[in-house]
Amino acid sequence: MLIDLLPGVRAYLKDESGYPSGSHKEPAAYAVVARALADGHDRVFVGSCGSYGRAMATACAEAGLKCTVVMPEGWGDSGEFAEMTGAEVRFAPGGYEDAVEESHRLADEAGAADGNVDGPYQDAVLAGHGLVVDALHAELGPAPTTMWIPVGNGTTIVAMHRRLRALGWQAALHGVGSPGNNPIVTSWPGRYLPLPSDAVVTTEHNEPLVNWHALSGPQAMAAIADSGGAVHAATDDELLAARASLARHHLDISPSGAAGLAGLLRTARAEPLTGTPIVVLTGRPH
Structure with missing residues (x-):
């Protein structure tokens, strides 16, 4: 969908929220499930703050x-x-990283498939996340562009960069996260440094963007730098404004799923943009 954002500023929107789980992570979940089945597993464990868990529950069912x-x-x-999709849900004290660590432990204890983004099926996760690039390339062609993407643990950006390089497509990746609540955001453009585990603040709007240690953080920063892109911050108010802007185009996107648009709008108000950017919308409200 091509829309006018601001006077003189147009962007392509790629809505990845249309999967049954409402999450762009569903192709990655299906790729992991296929590998788990091939390896003879009958159960998959994952840690999640929401969207990957919904995607994995859907794929497993x-x-x-x-x-x-x-x-x-x-x-x-x-x-x-x-x-409701049939998954067992457990809770771990702490944050997202603690949930992932507990799911690693449980998978090992049960001899089950570890479907986490930093687990043994990481290549399958990256392949699934990269499919959006192939779809965009088929629709829009190889012209140089910019892509604006929400950033949490950084895995989606790593996957998209891998596919861009494989296709020879020159696209600058722009990751947008929560200010002060993600080490990809706070470290850019310097050396990656995790945050203190008690330093991040979650809200109902920013949770998927919050990490004190982004699992693919260093790789995501390297991917963004290699692509010629940058990292941006978007406040909760900016996330909500981006969501409201999308609603006017009849798109129901979560505030965190609209982070790419929030970062683009902030940048477009401060400096001129060249070309027609692509904004990847990553999830519906749960």
């Missing part, structure tokens, strides 16, 4: 696999969607 999603205690996603 369709394939007939059992699924356990470990979520941070007290965060906004109650795990209701994953449970």
